[in-house]
Structures are given as C-alpha cells and as structure tokens.
Amino acid sequence: MLFRSAVPWMPLDGRGDYEWESYYDYDDLPQLLNPSQGYIATANNDMTGALADGDPTNETFGIFQINVAAGYRHQRIVDLLEESDAHDADSMAALIADTHSQIGEYITPGILAAAEGLTLSANAQKVVTALTGWNYDCSTGLTGSDAEASPLASGVALSESAGCAAFHVAIREINTATLTDEGIFGERGPNAAMVRLLRGEMLLAGDIYWDDVTTEGVTETRDDIIATALDAAGTFLVENLGENEAEWAWGRIHFLNLRSDVDTASGGIVTEFNETNLANDGGLYTVDVANPGGDYSQTSGASMRLLCEAPSTGVTCTFQLPGGPSAHPGDSSYLSLLPGYISNTPRPLSMDIDAAAAAAAQTLEIGRASCRERV
Numbered sequence: 001m002l003f004r005s006a007v008p009w010m011p012l013d014g015r016g017d018y019e020w021e022s023y024y025d026y027d028d029l030p031q032l033l034n035p036s037q038g039y040i041a042t043a044n045n046d047m048t049g050a051l052a053d054g055d056p057t058n059e060t061f062g063i064f065q066i067n068v069a070a071g072y073r074h075q076r077i078v079d080l081l082e083e084s085d086a087h088d089a090d091s092m093a094a095l096i097a098d099t100h101s102q103i104g105e106y107i108t109p110g111i112l113a114a115a116e117g118l119t120l121s122a123n124a125q126k127v128v129t130a131l132t133g134w135n136y137d138c139s140t141g142l143t144g145s146d147a148e149a150s151p152l153a154s155g156v157a158l159s160e161s162a163g164c165a166a167f168h169v170a171i172r173e174i175n176t177a178t179l180t181d182e183g184i185f186g187e188r189g190p191n192a193a194m195v196r197l198l199r200g201e202m203l204l205a206g207d208i209y210w211d212d213v214t215t216e217g218v219t220e221t222r223d224d225i226i227a228t229a230l231d232a233a234g235t236f237l238v239e240n241l242g243e244n245e246a247e248w249a250w251g252r253i254h255f256l257n258l259r260s261d262v263d264t265a266s267g268g269i270v271t272e273f274n275e276t277n278l279a280n281d282g283g284l285y286t287v288d289v290a291n292p293g294g295d296y297s298q299t300s301g302a303s304m305r306l307l308c309e310a311p312s313t314g315v316t317c318t319f320q321l322p323g324g325p326s327a328h329p330g331d332s333s334y335l336s337l338l339p340g341y342i343s344n345t346p347r348p349l350s351m352d353i354d355a356a357a358a359a360a361a362q363t364l365e366i367g368r369a370s371c372r373e374r375v
Contacts, residue, residue, distance in 0.1 A: 007057055009066050030064060039081050043073035043287070070189060072102040072285035080287075089309045093318070096305050097344035098287040103189065104167045105136045110198030111170060114226045123234025124227060126245040127166045130237075134163025138283040138290075140251025141165075145342045147255035147279040152247055162248040164283055168292060169236055171284075173229040174198075181213045188291055189284050197222070251279030253296040256342070258322060260329075273329045278342055288344065307346060318346035 012018050030047040032040050046068045050056045056063050079102075080095050081087070108131055115128050141161025144150030152158055175190040184191055193209055203209070210222045241248040260273035280298055282290030293299035305320040324336040340347055350356045 038085075041074060041077045041081060043071075043077060043289075044069035045071045045074040070103070070285060072106070073287055073289065076100060076102040076287050089307060089316075089318075092307055093344075093346060095287060096307060099138045099282040099290075101136045101138050101164060101167065101283055101286055103195075103285050104134070104138075104164070104283075107171070107190070107195055107198045108134065108136070108167060110200065111167075111174070111226075114198065114222060115230060118223055118227050120227055121231040121234065123238055124230035125234070126238065127170055127230050127234045130162045130166035130245040130248060131170070133159070134167065135160060136163075138164040138250060138281055138286055140254070140279045140281050141247075141249030142251040142279050145279050145339070147251055147253075147277040150251070150279060152249055158249065159246065161250040162246055165237060165241065165248040165250040165253065166233070166245070168250075168254070168283055168296060169233040170230060173233040173236075174226065177212070177225045177229040177232075178209050182209065250283070251281070254280065254283065254290070254292055254298060256280045256290075256298045256301065256322075258338075275335065275338065278338075280342060305341075305344075305346070306349075308351075315351045317349040317351055319349045320344065320346055 046052065047064060050063060051065065051068060056066065076098065077095065080098065084091070112128065112131060115124075120128065137160040139153070139157045139161045140150075141153050141158045142150040143153050153161070171190045171194075175194050178194050178197070179191050184193075193203060193205075196203060197207070197209060207222065210220055210225050212218070212220045212225075237245070237248055241252055255276075256278040258275040258278070260270075260275075262270045262273050280290055280301070282288040282298075282301075284291055289301055290298045291300045301322070302320075303322070306317065307319075308315055308317040320341045321337045322341045323338060324331075324333045326333040326336075328334060337347065339345075350359060
C-alpha cells in the first residue's frame with residue numbers, strides 16, 4: 001500500500017520512502033453488500049467520493065481512481081431506477097438503451113438564460129431556437145444508420161436530434177471560448193468550472209474565466225463570450241447540416257467508425273474492412289454511451305451490452321455486440337450482429353449447456369456445407 005502522503009501519479013524521488021508495503025485491507029476496498037436502496041449502480045464514476053472536491057489526497061481512505069467519468073451517466077441510471085419499484089428485463093433493456101442527455105438537462109437552461117436579451121447573429125439565434133423546447137433526447141434524426149444517405153426522420157425524433165446537435169456543438173464552443181485561454185485542455189466534455197458558471201454558481205476565482213486573457217486592454221464579459229460561442233456553433237452547424245435548424249440531424253455528424261484489426265495491424269494501409277459512417281444515437285455521457293470526439297463522431301461506446309435475469313426457473317440473458325461471431329470478412333456472419341447493436345435490439349444468449357452445444361454443432365454443419373459448396 002502506498003504511503004498515504006505520496007501522490008501516486010507524481011514523480012517520486014527514488015529514495016525508497018514511498019514503496020508499496022502491503023495490500024489494502026479488504027474492509028478498505030470500495031464495496032456494497034445488500035444496500036438499502038435495493039440496487040447497485042455504476043458507470044465508471046468515482047466509487048468512493050474521494051474526487052468530489054477535486055483533491056483526492058485529503059481523504060481518510062486510499063486513492064483507488066485518478067481518472068473517472070463525470071457522474072452524469074450514473075445519476076441518470078439512479079433516476080431511472082428510482083422511478084419504480086417494479087423493474088423487469090424490459091425496463092432494464094430500456095435503461096441500457098437510454099439516450100437522455102443528463103448533462104444537457106443540467107446546463108441547457110443556463111445557456112438559454114445567458115443568451116436571453118443578447119443581440120445575436122442569425123446563426124447564433126438558430127442554435128437558441130434548436131435548444132428551446134429540447135427535451136434532452138439524443139436520437140439520430142435519421143430513418144436509417146447511414147450517416148450520409150439515410151433520409152431525415154420527422155416529428156419529435158428530428159426536433160430532438162436538432163436540439164442534441166445544437167447542444168453538443170454549443171458546449172464545445174462555449175468551453176473553448178471560456179477556458180482555452182487559461183490553458184485548460186483535454187476534457188471530453190465541458191470543464192466543471194464552465195458548467196458551474198452557466199448554472200450561476202460562485203467560483204473562488206469569480207467570473208474571471210469569462211475574460212479572454214489573450215486580448216490586451218479588453219475585458220470580455222459573459223455576454224461577449226456567449227454571443228461569440230453561439231455564433232461559432234451556429235456557423236458550424238449551418239455549414240455542415242444546412243440553414244434550417246429544424247433539420248439539424250445529429251446522426252449526420254455523430255457517427256460510429258469501426259476500425260478493423262487489419263487496418264490497425266497495417267498502420268492504416270488496409271482500410272477496406274472498416275465500417276464507417278454508422279449513424280448512432282446517444283451522446284456525451286448518455287447511459288447508452290456514445291461520447292463524441294473532436295469532430296463529433298463517436299469515439300467510445302459499449303463493447304458489449306449484456307442483460308441477465310435470474311428467476312427461479314433459471315438464468316436468461318440477452319446480448320448485443322458491435323460485430324459478428326466470425327472474424328473472416330468474407331463470412332456472412334462477419335457483421336451479422338452490427339445492425340442489432342446500432343438499433344439496440346437484443347439477441348438471446350443461451351445459458352443452457354446442451355442448447356449451446358446443439359447450436360454450435362448446427363453452426364459447424366452449416367459451415368461445412370458452405371465450404372463444400374465453395375469447393
């Protein structure tokens with residue numbers, strides 16, 4: 001166990017003062033046993049609360065995590081679980097597929113309040129219009145999974161998609177305009193300081209973050225930054241998704257690219273087996289995680305979605321995988337599971353040994369027959 005006064009991610013002097021001494025005691029490890037709320041929820045968030053105040057070194061227990069996800073996904077899971085005491089496999093499947101933007105619900109009112117009364121450019125006003133009335137869902141706004149060719153959806157699906165697109169571009173621009181000049185980089189989502197500023201919370205540094213420190217003799221205000229950032233967001237969206245903010249389909253810019261092992265092994269030379277431009281719902285910190293990267297395409301997501309139920313009659317499970325059971329690109333099953341993964345459609349996973357063996361034998365026979373046909 002590390003000596004408690006040492007900060008484990010900083011360089012140590014090498015004199016041997018901070019060596020590992022022993023394992024943590026079992027009682028010191030993060031754990032829950034039959035919690036009173038009746039469930040355990042986790043989503044890569046801080047397990048112990050050690051990071052809640054920004055200083056992981058001032059707690060009485062050890063440092064178990066130094067890089068955790070913001071708690072928005074975890075909070076959304078808890079909210080959905082607390083809605084009812086009568087959950088079943090269907091409600092859990094809906095939870096896994098949830099694309100409600102908790103962070104959008106958290107700070108969009110602050111963006112709209114900050115924009116109210118400002119003289120905005122036409123493009124900035126389009127962003128405000130798209131955000132107004134958004135109910136924080138992140139659908140693709142398309143009727144299919146082809147980010148380029150799929151037709152636009154209609155009604156609520158498209159309007160929610162437009163709000164989601166406007167939100168993700170707006171927070172990126174506001175975050176950049178607010179904090180880049182302070183040298184704060186590298187966060188996937190908006191910095192906590194920016195979130196608090198938009199929510200009207202007091203910071204120890206006051207409102208100084210709004211000022212662009214690179215402009216001499218000028219002190220920018222919140223109004224200046226918000227107007228500039230919303231204009232930049234609107235300009236990007238108009239250029240990439242069109243003049244009509246009601247048709248800003250999130251799936252046009254938020255898509256999944258799956259890179260094959262052959263591409264990775266060849267250093268990017270062999271790209272023909274990649275699957276690209278797969279429009280996908282969800283967004284930053286949604287339960288069905290689909291975090292966007294610098295160009296808003298999806299950079300991370302579930303490697304598998306697994307749901308199991310354990311009644312007295314035996315365990316039953318469903319699964320979703322972003323690929324197929326075959327590793328051979330020419331095989332018909334190479335990507336057979338991908339459409340279900342994109343659409344959040346679960347498939348049964350046999351938990352019975354005899355049934356699984358029978359299915360495997362049948363698959364083998366089909367494979368042999370296919371080989372004979374090819375010969």
